[in-house]
Amino acid sequence: MTKKLIIAIDGPSGAGKSTLSKALAKRTGYTNIDTGAMYRAVALLVNRQQVDVADDRALQELCCDLTIEFIRGAEQERVIVNGEDVSQQIRTPEVSLLTAKVAACSTVREAMVRLQRKMGEAGGVVLEGRDIGTVVFPNADVKFFLSATAAERGRRRYDELRAKGLDVELQQTIAEVEERDAADSAREHAPLRRAGDAIDIDSTSMTIEEVLDKMLQLVEQRQSRES
Numbered sequence: 001m002t003k004k005l006i007i008a009i010d011g012p013s014g015a016g017k018s019t020l021s022k023a024l025a026k027r028t029g030y031t032n033i034d035t036g037a038m039y040r041a042v043a044l045l046v047n048r049q050q051v052d053v054a055d056d057r058a059l060q061e062l063c064c065d066l067t068i069e070f071i072r073g074a075e076q077e078r079v080i081v082n083g084e085d086v087s088q089q090i091r092t093p094e095v096s097l098l099t100a101k102v103a104a105c106s107t108v109r110e111a112m113v114r115l116q117r118k119m120g121e122a123g124g125v126v127l128e129g130r131d132i133g134t135v136v137f138p139n140a141d142v143k144f145f146l147s148a149t150a151a152e153r154g155r156r157r158y159d160e161l162r163a164k165g166l167d168v169e170l171q172q173t174i175a176e177v178e179e180r181d182a183a184d185s186a187r188e189h190a191p192l193r194r195a196g197d198a199i200d201i202d203s204t205s206m207t208i209e210e211v212l213d214k215m216l217q218l219v220e221q222r223q224s225r226e227s
Contacts, residue, residue, distance in 0.1 A: 003141075003226040004030070004123030007219060008132035011146035012192060013180050014153030016203055016211065020146065021128035022077065023212050028126070028219065031070055032077060033119055035129040035136075036099075038068055038112050040090035041081045043098040053098075056107045063111035068119075109190055130184055133195035142222050144215060145198040150178045152204045 007024065009017050018034070025032035042063065045051070051058045069080040079087045089095065102108050116136050120127060127136065133143035148156075154174030161168045184192040194200075199218060203211050 002223065004125075005141040005219065005222060005226070006120055006123050006137050006139075007126045008137050008140040008143045008195075008198075009126065009128040009146055010130055010133050010144070010192070010194065010198065012130075012153065012177075012184065014157050014177055015146040015148050016156075016208060017128040017146055019208055020211055020215065021126050023208065024215055024219070025126040026072065027212070027216060030124045030126050031119075032072070033070060033116060033125050033127045034077065034079070035112070035116060035127060035132070037070075037079050037090060038115065039103040039108070040095055040099050041068055041079060041086060042066070042108055042112070043095050043102040044081070044086055044090050046102055047095060047098055053101050053105060056105070059105055059107045060111070063108060063115075066111070066115070068115065104187070113190075130192040131190040133198050134193045135190055138195070141226070142219055143195050143198040144218075145194045145200050146211070147200065147202050148204040150174060150181060153177050 007028075007030070009021050009024075011017050018036070021034070022032050024030070042059075045062055045066070046053060046059075049062065051062055053059070065082075067080075067082055071078045071080060076087070078085055079090060113136050116127065116132075119125065120137060123141070127140075129136070133140055133145070151174055154177040155170065157177060158168060158170045158173040161173070181192075201211055201214060206214075
C-alpha cells in the first residue's frame, strides 16, 4: 500500500503558500488543511458568542468541543465548523480583524496545533503556515520553505489590492510586507522559522505552475522511496 505523506509548506506572507497548498492537494488527491481558516473559525465563534479574547478559560472551553473539516468541492474548498458550512462567514472584514488577536492567544494556538496534528496524523494532507515543519509536524515527510523577495511579495499584494479597486502605493505595500516579516519572526508564539530539513523554493522569478511542478516532482520522489 502506498504511504500517504504529510506535506508541510511554510514561508512568509505573500509567498504563495495558500494557492500552492490548495493546488498541490488537488493534484495529489490529498486534503488541504488551511491552518489560517482554522484561526478564522475560532474568531468567528468568539465574535458570535461574544467571548473576551483575554479570557483563557472561555477560549479553552470554546476550543475544547470544536470540530473543523475541510471538504474539497468542485469550485472551492468548504470549511465546516461544528457541522456548519462557514466558508463565507470566516472571510468577512470583521472576522479578519479579530483573527489576528485570536491567533496571538497561546490557549488558541495550543488547541489548534493539537487539532492540526489529529487531522493530519494519518497522512494524505498538505498543511501551510509559518510553523508547520517546525512545531506542528516536525517529522513531516516533505517540508517546503517557500519564499520570495519582499519587493516581489509586496508587488503581488499591490496587484491584488489594485485589482479589488483599492487605492494603494507600491512602496508602502512593500514596507508593510517587510513589517509583517519582522513581526512574524519575532512573535512569542509560533514564530516564522525555516525547518533545518526543509526544501527551499524561491518563487521570486517563478510562476505558480512552475513552483507546483517542482513540488510535485519532489513529492513523487519521496513517494517512490516510501513504496
